[in-house]
Amino acid sequence: MTAAEDGTSPASGGDARVEFEGVDKSYDGRTLVVEDFNLTIRKGEFVTLLGPSGSGKTTILMMLAGFQTPTAGTIRIDGRSVEDLPPRRRGIGMVFQNYALFPHMTVGRNLAFPLEVRGLNAEERQERVERALQLVRLEGLEDRRPGQLSGGQQQRVAIARALVFEPDLVLMDEPLGALDRSLREEMQYEIRRIHQELAVTVVYVTHDQQEAMVMSDRIAVLKEGVVEQIAPPEALYEEPERAFVARFIGENNRLHGRVVTVDGDLCEVETGRERIRALRIADCEAGDRVTLSIRPERIAVNPEPGVYGNQVGASIRDLSFLGDHLRVRMDACGREDFIAKIPNIVGHGGILVGDTVRVGWTVTDCRALNFEEKGPH
Amino acid sequence: MTKAGGARTNPADPARRNRLRAVGLVLPLLVFILITFIAPLATMLVRSVHDPVVADAMPGTLAALSEWDGEGLPDESAYEAVARELVEAREARTLGQVAGRVNRVQSGLRSVFTRSARSLRDVTGGPWRDALEEIDEAWADAATWHAIRATGQRFTARHYLNAVDMQRLPDGSIAAQPEERRIYLPLLWRTLVVSAVITVFCLLLGYPVAHLIAHAPERRANLLLALVLVPFWTSLLVRTTAWIVLLQTQGVANDLLVALGLVGEDGRLAMIYNMTGTIIAMTHVLLPFMVLPLYSVMRAIPPQYMNAAASLGAGPAQAFFRVYWPQTLPGVGAGSLLVFILAIGYYITPALVGGSSGQLISNMVAYHMQTSLNWGLAAALGGILLAGVLVLYLLYDRLVGIERLSLG
Numbered sequence: 001m002t003a004a005e006d007g008t009s010p011a012s013g014g015d016a017r018v019e020f021e022g023v024d025k026s027y028d029g030r031t032l033v034v035e036d037f038n039l040t041i042r043k044g045e046f047v048t049l050l051g052p053s054g055s056g057k058t059t060i061l062m063m064l065a066g067f068q069t070p071t072a073g074t075i076r077i078d079g080r081s082v083e084d085l086p087p088r089r090r091g092i093g094m095v096f097q098n099y100a101l102f103p104h105m106t107v108g109r110n111l112a113f114p115l116e117v118r119g120l121n122a123e124e125r126q127e128r129v130e131r132a133l134q135l136v137r138l139e140g141l142e143d144r145r146p147g148q149l150s151g152g153q154q155q156r157v158a159i160a161r162a163l164v165f166e167p168d169l170v171l172m173d174e175p176l177g178a179l180d181r182s183l184r185e186e187m188q189y190e191i192r193r194i195h196q197e198l199a200v201t202v203v204y205v206t207h208d209q210q211e212a213m214v215m216s217d218r219i220a221v222l223k224e225g226v227v228e229q230i231a232p233p234e235a236l237y238e239e240p241e242r243a244f245v246a247r248f249i250g251e252n253n254r255l256h257g258r259v260v261t262v263d264g265d266l267c268e269v270e271t272g273r274e275r276i277r278a279l280r281i282a283d284c285e286a287g288d289r290v291t292l293s294i295r296p297e298r299i300a301v302n303p304e305p306g307v308y309g310n311q312v313g314a315s316i317r318d319l320s321f322l323g324d325h326l327r328v329r330m331d332a333c334g335r336e337d338f339i340a341k342i343p344n345i346v347g348h349g350g351i352l353v354g355d356t357v358r359v360g361w362t363v364t365d366c367r368a369l370n371f372e373e374k375g376p377h
Numbered sequence: 378m379t380k381a382g383g384a385r386t387n388p389a390d391p392a393r394r395n396r397l398r399a400v401g402l403v404l405p406l407l408v409f410i411l412i413t414f415i416a417p418l419a420t421m422l423v424r425s426v427h428d429p430v431v432a433d434a435m436p437g438t439l440a441a442l443s444e445w446d447g448e449g450l451p452d453e454s455a456y457e458a459v460a461r462e463l464v465e466a467r468e469a470r471t472l473g474q475v476a477g478r479v480n481r482v483q484s485g486l487r488s489v490f491t492r493s494a495r496s497l498r499d500v501t502g503g504p505w506r507d508a509l510e511e512i513d514e515a516w517a518d519a520a521t522w523h524a525i526r527a528t529g530q531r532f533t534a535r536h537y538l539n540a541v542d543m544q545r546l547p548d549g550s551i552a553a554q555p556e557e558r559r560i561y562l563p564l565l566w567r568t569l570v571v572s573a574v575i576t577v578f579c580l581l582l583g584y585p586v587a588h589l590i591a592h593a594p595e596r597r598a599n600l601l602l603a604l605v606l607v608p609f610w611t612s613l614l615v616r617t618t619a620w621i622v623l624l625q626t627q628g629v630a631n632d633l634l635v636a637l638g639l640v641g642e643d644g645r646l647a648m649i650y651n652m653t654g655t656i657i658a659m660t661h662v663l664l665p666f667m668v669l670p671l672y673s674v675m676r677a678i679p680p681q682y683m684n685a686a687a688s689l690g691a692g693p694a695q696a697f698f699r700v701y702w703p704q705t706l707p708g709v710g711a712g713s714l715l716v717f718i719l720a721i722g723y724y725i726t727p728a729l730v731g732g733s734s735g736q737l738i739s740n741m742v743a744y745h746m747q748t749s750l751n752w753g754l755a756a757a758l759g760g761i762l763l764a765g766v767l768v769l770y771l772l773y774d775r776l777v778g779i780e781r782l783s784l785g
Contacts, residue, residue, distance in 0.1 A: 065684075065688055066687075066688075067687075086687070087684070087687040088687045088688070088689075088690045088692060090688075093688070094684075094688040096681050096685055097681075098679070098681065100679070100681040100682055100684070102700055103704065113686075113691070113699070114689035114690050114691075117689065117690045117692070117699075118690055161689070162688075165690065
């Protein structure tokens with residue numbers, strides 16, 4: 001899939017900040033850790049590379065920063081190929097996985113470092129350091145050493161250091177990985193605030209889908225070095241184009257089956273006993289195997305007959321009340337872990353474990369994707 | 378919790394038993410260190426200030442001299458006592474030691490003492506002054522009596538004064554030795570300078586090696602580390618002899634230089650049996666002591682720091698000197714301290730390849746231990762070295778902090 005084809009990237013030109021074009025990377029000359037990566041990032045955009053470990057997301061970031069060289073393809077920043085540009089000349093602010101704050105320097109000296117090597121005078125340095133500390137809300141900690149700060153404070157210093165020399169492009173490599181859960185959530189909003197305040201372009205790497213959803217304008221989902229889909233968060237959730245994306249972003253019910261008939265954008269899929277009508281997302285023909293994806297909250301239990309395009313029988317195995325919704329696990333379509341979430345506004349009509357019910361969902365909420373057998377759920 | 382309280386004083390308490398067992402296991406080492414290290418060190422330090430030979434052999438003489446005002450010559454009682462005690466010392470076979478000690482203060486007195494003791498067998502009675510002056514006119518010289526009185530002190534700073542080229546004049550004041558007799562201070566200074574030079578060479582050679590090993594892939598790092606350690610596994614004598622083979626006038630290095638036309642056949646360089654030889658061989662011997670602490674410190678520095686420096690706009694030199702070098706300082710300090718301390722006390726290598734101009738203070742200590750048998754002076758020189766090392770250690774603690782010392 002190329003940038004032009006996926007339809008969500010702007011055409012390359014005027015406001016493109018970063019362009020990847022057909023980028024491959026191989027460490028051993030045989031296996032590609034990144035394969036045919038194409039992405040155009042606009043000025044001021046927040047783009048996240050999301051994927052499990054080994055998906056090549058950090059490698060892509062390192063190639064953009066200049067610490068790795070592409071085996072093939074071109075990377076352009078502001079229209080200029082950066083192939084022969086060493087990291088220090090790329091003018092990119094970078095936040096590293098474990099912060100990489102210089103332990104022998106105070107916070108102030110850490111922040112002043114990029115300014116000193118750029119030859120700014122002491123007065124200007126002081127002013128910029130103070131402004132950067134204000135931005136991350138760490139005023140007055142200038143004279144501390146990184147070792148005397150908490151994880152969250154170190155994180156803020158690392159962000160401030162990446163921003164203090166006012167780069168147009170900032171890269172972040174799993175910056176929140178070392179923080180605990182509540183701090184991580186706080187920092188997500190903090191990073192988003194800073195991004196909006198400074199209007200810098202951010203390329204962010206994470207394996208945490210929630211983190212990606214909170215902050216990003218667009219997310220590139222990667223699997224084994226290949227882009228599965230590039231889209232804004234809502235689109236990734238609502239309109240996944242690949243079975244992996246549907247599985248990786250949010251929860252979904254996966255049904256495996258074989259296409260029986262194809263009718264334009266729709267198709268009919270045979271999953272054991274039932275025939276299910278679905279949107280034809282994968283480029284499939286009659287006889288092909290596909291994976292159907294249905295979000296649990298789109299499934300209605302005991303609906304009025306005829307409202308939904310798909311209706312099947314199910315028996316309730318398990319009920320869990322989770323406050324905002326009731327989670328129903330049942331046997332349906334040959335699976336024992338078919339999940340429906342009933343929001344706590346409609347009432348659930350006295351369903352009990354062991355009941356036999358009917359469940360239904362619309363044709364447009366059911367997407368026929370590429371066949372993907374492995375993977376959980 | 379009376380039960381717990383009772384258990385604490387119970388001899389069968391497991392924690393107490395474990396403590397006792399731990400002490401028991403450490404005990405052999407403690408005893409070993411006490412006998413082989415602490416005790417000899419203490420004995421040596423005592424010997425550098427304590428010398429009872431003359432005091433034990435000539436108590437009467439010294440008692441008589443205590444009334445002497447130091448002007449002119451002592452009275453007859455001193456002559457009588459010295460005559461009696463010289464004969465007694467001869468019979469007790471301690472005369473040689475006594476004469477040797479006095480001779481170190483006033484040279485020539487050794488033969489005066491032995492001759493006098495021998496001749497006094499034939500003298501049956503006083504006046505002793507005339508008898509002694511007849512045997513040797515040195516007895517009519519106040520310096521002789523000053524020498525006896527000086528060596529008669531049980532506790533003395535004489536050896537330390539000697540070790541720093543000072544002497545106590547007959548009137549009790551302290552003054553520098555005459556120029557031509559000053560040997561220890563210049564030698565001590567030379568030892569410090571040479572040790573510093575060796576430390577700098579070790580650092581210059583060892584730093585890149587340690588860096589290479591610390592950031593190499595594991596398999597290659599292990600191989601390189603083994604190569605660094607090979608000198609440790611080779612006999613010191615073999616290594617030193619190898620340097621002789623390489624560096625001698627007709628050796629490999631000179632042959633190579635001549636073959637390359639860099640020096641003429643009669644311009645062969647003298648690289649061994651002088652200070653050059655000492656420095657080359659000692660740098661080689663001490664190099665691992667620099668590489669290992671550096672390696673252990675460098676291995677703990679994640680490569681991310683250099684990436685971070687580069688991404689912040691620093692060039693390679695700036696990244697190295699501002700980010701990498703400061704973080705290796707604990708290793709630099711530890712390695713330098715280790716090499717320097719080992720170098721100032723090094724003995725075998727300078728003895729084998731140093732010739733006459735490449736000797737260090739430790740060779741002088743060995744000389745006084747083995748040849749001149751002036752153990753007091755040897756002990757004083759050793760004491761000064763020990764004090765020097767302690768001063769260095771404290772200095773390092775003040776400047777860098779000893780807790781930042783990393784020996785790997």
